[in-house]
Amino acid sequence: ETGVTQTPRHLVMGMTNKKSLKCEQHLGHNAMYWYKQSAKKPLELMFVYNFKEQTENNSVPSRFSPECPNSSHLFLHLHTLQPEDSALYLCASSPNPGDFYEQYFGPGTRLTVT
């Protein structure tokens, strides 16, 4: 266990649905991240939050909407997704922005868009 939890672990949704992914870290970290892992592609950073503020958006489509209400929680709100958005979505955290320590990853949410 890395101290980063994600729910749900699996999600199937239609293209017209709205759903949210949740990430929680119990490590006292101040930076949190969303990554996307698609089949046959390297893991890609989507968003970075430092002290609850978004500091990086890696050209992610607006149908993905992140929210960070506090340093321990991170959400990814999903709406009007496409089948190509099916992937494993991983959340990570690290102690502080700009530090050189490891990022700790959650187990991921396996998303299938039908």
Next chain:
Amino acid sequence: KQEVTQIPAALSVPEGENLVLNCSFTDSAIYNLQWFRQDPGKGLTSLLLIQSSQREQTSGRLNASLDKSSGRSTLYIAASQPGDSATYLCAVRPGIIQGAQKLVFGQGTRLTINP
């Protein structure tokens, strides 16, 4: 733009063998390099982190080396065991202020250790 390549994409070896996984990156200006392990359908577990000023790191049967000037890293696994079967990912942290938190990943090497 930093790109990370891992070779081979898949590797299958008998139990007990020593093996080497390779990672190369195009821009040598990095803060650090990290090796991860990913089991099927699961998240990433950090194995080793090498800072740009270091040449290698060791943890148990694992040894990771870094040659920043040539843009290469290797992960050496000694006396492999079936429990080592997983996908191994290499990631670099770019050495630029903007995007310094961004890890750039390779596609991974899927390792199978046969009993």
